[in-house]
Amino acid sequence: MTKLGKAVQSYLLVTPQTLVFLLFLLFPIVMIAVVSFWQFNGYAMVPAFSFENYLNVFQSEVTLKTYLNTFKFVALVWLFTLLIGYPVAYFLSFYVEELRWQVILFLVCTIPFWTSNIIRMISWVPLLGKGGLVNQLLLQLNLIQQPLEFLLYSDFAVVLGMVHLYIIFMIAPIFNSLMRIDRTLITAAEDMGASGLQIFQEVILPLSAPGIAIGSIFVVTLVMGEFVTVRLMGGGQAASVGKLIQTQIGSLQYPLAAANAILLLVVTLMLVVSILRVVDIRKEL
Template sequence: MKLKSLQQYLLITPQVLVLLLFLILPIITIFVISFWDFNGYTMTPSFTLVNYKDIFSPTYFATYLNNFKFTALVWLFTLVIGFPVAYFLAFYVKSLRWQIILFLICTIPFLTSNIIRMISWIPFLGREGILNKALMSLNLIDAPLDIFLFSNFSVVLAMVHLYVLFMIVPIFNSMVRIEPSLISAARDAGASGFQVLKEVIVPLSAPGIAIGSIFIVTLVMGEFITVRLMSGGQTSSVGYLMSNQIRSLQYPLAAANAVILLVITLAIVVGILRVVDIRKEL
């Protein structure tokens, strides 16, 4: 019995070591450095709360609000796009072969670099871009609009484009597990199409929506490259802020922001897990 128990511990030892070395230890290091002092030139090991006090200044507070705004908007739009796409693939495409083919078509754009996909929006959204020219040719506008590029609009659009697949996949995975007999029984009981969607499909798809939401929240909360490129430096996020702090060698302040961002993200994820049980999807 002891030998079997020892073998079980030996089997999980590599995973535990990897987890400690590449996850737990870096988080602990960041947490410790967040309390160090920085005098503008060097950082000194100490215990100070100045870095955390600076985060609650109006400037930083506005940046965090901006982060929440991006996260909420990207989550909403990816859900609005992802749910109908997953619904169509799961219930309107009857052939497994065509489901696979159409699903692969959805994934093809995501095989390219994120940077390339972001940059591809610039000639489309610019003042002389395709969108402005199309609107002018339709006489909807008299002059090119600047709101499409290097703005919050372009940041959210690029993020939705980058991350919508992370919402489609788990929702589709939940929907294909729904027994057709449940939908047939609901229809036989006199339920309308909307009632079937509301009372059967949405509740049974909730774990997939929750998993997709976790993906979107964790990805967008730490985003900084998209914000930097698509906003043209005219807006900010916490990730972009930390990137600038690291470049200016303000490691303790960047570490404090990382700790706060991690705590907020974990709180959101825990809130999602408290609302929806995703164990059946794992």
């Protein structure tokens, strides 16, 4: 086939997929940006070019508070998914010896990801509720006199729920980059007399940094836009940017919701860019 023919073929092949993303990803986001300058007359949105929505967003005290709360969730969920996810991925890639078992155990970690998020969250209720299993156990052991209330419908529950839902997004990229590390490097380090801790610090950790970065990008972006976990596990009090936007959509204030969504997108992109500045992930792609 000619060079031109090949190029045409490539473009034809990527057309359907690109169309899907243009129609349902790019165009909607452009429309959000447009609508964020429109106005709301109490019933419907009216085309306009006003900065009123943005002024509203930046002047509102709620905005800052909600962002601070969302950042708190992001930081906590990121920290826990990393602290739990890294040892899990490290165990799978360096301590499970047969490839077959590595695959099976990795699948065991992955399967819940393919099931319903809603059900996974509801599942915590009989464990953490006021009359739940954890409280029953603690009461019986006489460790507490009153059921602990903070276990469910609290910030604690929100973080727990999100770690449970999103940890696979941290484990998979870290596992991937750990599996790619050339094992002869470890042997070389051992031969030169490095201790186990030194090998981890000087060889394994730096080489798995891109995996950590990719996992962090996933976790950070997923948590930034979260509103379902916050609603189901936070029980009304907990706030997040996603939930704020969802409430505004519920009351049909699309232009205000759009302005908030654009701000959310900008903040999220800034977080992604700053992660990319710390770690170079191009080798992984």
